[in-house]
Amino acid sequence: MSDYKTIHGISIRDYTTDPDNLIEGQVWFDKTNKVLQYQATGAGSWATGNAVNAARQLSAGGGTQTSALMAGGNPGSTAANELYNGTSWTEVNNLNTGRHAAAFAGADNTAGIVFGGYSTAYVAITEAWDGTNFSEVNDMNTARTTMAGAGTSTAALGTGGNASGSASAINESWNGTSWTELNDLNLARWEIMGVGANNTAAVVFGGQSPGGTYNNTETWNGTSWTEVNNLNAVKTKGAAVGASSTAALMVGGNPGKTANTESWNGTSWTEVNNLNTGRAELGGAGTVTAGLAFSGEAPGGNTTASEEWSDPTLSVKTADTD
Amino acid sequence: MAKTYQYCVAENWGKGFIDHSESIRITFVGYPGDVWQVPAYNKHGNLWIAKVAGTVKTKDEAQTIVTAKVDAAKTAWDNDNVEGESSDEKIKRLGAKPVDITLEE
Numbered sequence: 001m002s003d004y005k006t007i008h009g010i011s012i013r014d015y016t017t018d019p020d021n022l023i024e025g026q027v028w029f030d031k032t033n034k035v036l037q038y039q040a041t042g043a044g045s046w047a048t049g050n051a052v053n054a055a056r057q058l059s060a061g062g063g064t065q066t067s068a069l070m071a072g073g074n075p076g077s078t079a080a081n082e083l084y085n086g087t088s089w090t091e092v093n094n095l096n097t098g099r100h101a102a103a104f105a106g107a108d109n110t111a112g113i114v115f116g117g118y119s120t121a122y123v124a125i126t127e128a129w130d131g132t133n134f135s136e137v138n139d140m141n142t143a144r145t146t147m148a149g150a151g152t153s154t155a156a157l158g159t160g161g162n163a164s165g166s167a168s169a170i171n172e173s174w175n176g177t178s179w180t181e182l183n184d185l186n187l188a189r190w191e192i193m194g195v196g197a198n199n200t201a202a203v204v205f206g207g208q209s210p211g212g213t214y215n216n217t218e219t220w221n222g223t224s225w226t227e228v229n230n231l232n233a234v235k236t237k238g239a240a241v242g243a244s245s246t247a248a249l250m251v252g253g254n255p256g257k258t259a260n261t262e263s264w265n266g267t268s269w270t271e272v273n274n275l276n277t278g279r280a281e282l283g284g285a286g287t288v289t290a291g292l293a294f295s296g297e298a299p300g301g302n303t304t305a306s307e308e309w310s311d312p313t314l315s316v317k318t319a320d321t322d
Numbered sequence: 323m324a325k326t327y328q329y330c331v332a333e334n335w336g337k338g339f340i341d342h343s344e345s346i347r348i349t350f351v352g353y354p355g356d357v358w359q360v361p362a363y364n365k366h367g368n369l370w371i372a373k374v375a376g377t378v379k380t381k382d383e384a385q386t387i388v389t390a391k392v393d394a395a396k397t398a399w400d401n402d403n404v405e406g407e408s409s410d411e412k413i414k415r416l417g418a419k420p421v422d423i424t425l426e427e
Contacts (some may be wrong), residue, residue: 015369042342050336313345
């Protein structure tokens with residue numbers, strides 16, 4: 001009978017724990033559990049990340065998996081602001097106006113805008129983050145909460161939301177200086193999620209209104225919104241992860257403070273691996289290959305937990321069972 | 323009836339607590355009180371509990387921990403009031419009141 005060394009020219013090493021610095025295809029014998037193991041590429045998955053400093057729901061957040069921002073939120077319509085560097089969350093300078101249910105647009109945690117939300121009333125206030133401080137810039141045209149925020153600090157969209165108690169279809173575009181109202185969404189809704197590269201290409205999804213809870217998805221081409229394929233399940237108050245209109249994750253949300261995650265490829269949504277801790281009103285950042293979900297309202301209360309998405313995942317598999 | 327899940331208590335320390343390999347192999351559900359649900363009779367689940375030094379709990383013991391945390395959160399919510407604030411305004415300020423959680427066997 002041929003053995004592994006005869007076929008591959010090398011022997012299989014044994015280890016008591018998983019070896020360091022694994023590479024795809026590496027095979028070893030796990031002496032502790034007496035199984036053959038190997039490193040293989042697998043589907044995307046969520047792993048635990050380090051916790052935020054203060055548990056919050058309905059914060060404004062975004063950026064990347066290694067450069068993210070979380071500003072405002074509840075309880076208390078806080079002005080608190082934290083940055084993530086891929087390892088840890090750090091408290092930094094606050095918003096000028098504390099609020100919850102605002103939206104964020106920005107490529108990373110060095111430049112972005114926080115807009116809209118609810119302080120002691122619905123606000124249209126926009127604040128620009130320069131990596132160190134927030135400064136107030138021009139207001140939105142319509143005060144709203146729970147909008148979809150997409151794009152960057154100089155080319156953003158604020159879409160849908162709750163306009164002083166009414167489900168809104170309003171769509172505003174930010175050019176780095178001021179907001180301009182453009183064509184409306186087809187379906188008015190609040191607690192809507194969305195991502196996009198800038199203010200000319202975005203995708204929004206889910207949400208609700210007094211009329212129901214939605215799985216509708218619409219894409220923006222810079223001029224108008226088009227209905228495209230729906231989410232597999234209705235969702236509100238989740239996190240949107242992505243930086244493009246053709247690649248996004250819909251993470252968690254309601255109903256049920258779910259752990260459910262769906263992936264958008266520009267055409268359709270696919271169910272992928274769930275969060276480890278289900279929650280709604282959480283923050284999201286990053287992309288469909290390297291994403292981040294943080295804080296939010298878990299069953300039983302607000303959580304500090306963050307989770308990191310990787311797709312594909314290099315994972316350890318066991319030859320006899322996986 | 324054979325149980326579907328097992329429960330343990332383990333504090334989430336962040337990175338490395340659940341890694342991608344484990345997340346793919348095991349369906350985790352995190353609950354209040356650092357209670358974690360993993361599949362029963364599952365080698366990978368058992369290995370993960372050992373890795374995180376989890377304290378295994380019966381479903382009823384885990385339920386008691388979760389319920390205590392939820393009750394504490396409900397009480398804190400009930401006691402956090404601002405004079406003259408309506409119930410809608412309170413929900414806007416604090417979020418919705420936490421609700422009961424029932425663990426599965």
